[in-house]
Amino acid sequence: MDHENSGGEKQWRPVTSIQRRVLGVLIEKAKTTPDAYPMTLNALTTGCNQKSNRDPQMNLDTDDIEEALEQLRELGAVAEVHGDGRVVKFRHYMKDWLQCEGNELAIMAELLLRGSQTVGELRGRAARMGKIPDMGTLQPILRGLQEKGLVVALTPEGRGQVVTHGLFPEREMEDQRRQFGGGVSVTTPLSQRPVVQAHPVGQGGATTVPSAKPPIEATDGPNESPLVRELRKEIEDLKGEMGRMKKDIEDLWSNLG
Numbered sequence: 653m654d655h656e657n658s659g660g661e662k663q664w665r666p667v668t669s670i671q672r673r674v675l676g677v678l679i680e681k682a683k684t685t686p687d688a689y690p691m692t693l694n695a696l697t698t699g700c701n702q703k704s705n706r707d708p709q710m711n712l713d714t715d716d717i718e719e720a721l722e723q724l725r726e727l728g729a730v731a732e733v734h735g736d737g738r739v740v741k742f743r744h745y746m747k748d749w750l751q752c753e754g755n756e757l758a759i760m761a762e763l764l765l766r767g768s769q770t771v772g773e774l775r776g777r778a779a780r781m782g783k784i785p786d787m788g789t790l791q792p793i794l795r796g797l798q799e800k801g802l803v804v805a806l807t808p809e810g811r812g813q814v815v816t817h818g819l820f821p822e823r824e825m826e827d828q829r830r831q832f833g834g835g836v837s838v839t840t841p842l843s844q845r846p847v848v849q850a851h852p853v854g855q856g857g858a859t860t861v862p863s864a865k866p867p868i869e870a871t872d873g874p875n876e877s878p879l880v881r882e883l884r885k886e887i888e889d890l891k892g893e894m895g896r897m898k899k900d901i902e903d904l905w906s907n908l909g
Contacts, residue, residue, distance in 0.1 A: 662801070664750050665727065666821040670720045673700045673710060675729060676764030678744035679757055680705075683781040690733050690741035693717060705777070707766040750802060755793050758782030760802060760817060768806055768816035768828060806832035 667675070677699040682689045691699070697717045701710055721742055724730040729749045733741050747753050752760060758781035762774055769777075775790045784790050794815065797803035806814045806828060816828055 662751075663728065663748070664802070664819065666819050666825075667724070667727075667729075668720070668821070669824075670700075670710075670712060670716055671724055671729075672764045672817075672819055673706075673712075674717060674720045674724065675744060675746065676761050677702075678730065678742065679746055679761035680765065680781065682744065683758065683761070690743040692739050692741055693721075696721075696742060705765060751800065752797070752802070755782035755784055755789075756797060758784065759790075759793060759797065763803070763815070763817035764819070768814050768832070771813045771815060774815065804828075 674696065677696060678689075678691065681691055681695075681699060688695060693714055697712060697714050700706075700712050700717060703709060721730060721732075725732065727749075728745060730742055730744050733743055746757055746760070750757070750760060755778070758778040759774065761781060762777045763769070766777070771787070771790065771794065775784055775787060778784050778790075784793075794803055798805065801818045804816050804818050804825070806816055814832055818825075820828060
């Protein structure tokens with residue numbers, strides 16, 4: 653397994669879809685329900701199969717989770733802990749394994765739980781686990797995570813930019829890049845943004861129910877009429893309102909679950 657050394661070599665490595673889901677749930681629950689953390693195997697299984705704030709949806713059993721936990725223990729990403737009772741519980745070591753903390757972990761948790769998403773969606777979702785009030789707060793954190801290779805930009809910087817995490821195995825990462833026009837550098841000019849229809853891909857052995865993701869909107873052209881620009885703005889405003897409503901519903905389901 654990879655370890656952080658004195659030269660700054662990364663400790664983290666690509667992991668499977670089930671392992672990513674386990675890590676995302678451990679980070680999420682540690683931040684949102686600390687009284688129930690560390691987590692039992694049954695609680696972790698329930699969290700992985702949760703219907704809200706998950707994409708793709710999975711139908712895992714305890715054997716799937718146990719196998720993933722054992723692999724992650726070997727990588728140094730999680731640990732088994734024993735409390736006062738007899739029930740074995742599990743905790744994550746993401747602060748050390750990813751060399752992240754605070755808002756960085758909140759962002760990584762949402763990417764691990766949902767995969768690729770727009771920066772706007774990511775800010776709204778990660779805000780429930782960290783203090784990320786606006787895009788001005790988010791952008792420097794994203795850039796720092798990109799420098800570490802933990803976040804990957806799939807479309808150019810600008811409105812509607814799509815990002816994902818860097819923990820995909822190589823083949824899955826290539827699939828992600830192909831979905832969004834081959835992947836781009838964060839510094840690629842906005843005017844070069846490709847027009848792509850996103851579609852999710854099922855991952856790694858787990859039963860998945862993919863959900864639709866929004867297409868990447870086209871870049872404003874130099875000859876675009878005022879009417880088209882006005883319509884485009886109205887569409888963006890509606891999308892933003894729908895995103896806020898969706899987040900409110902997800903938070904409600906999360907609280908009920």
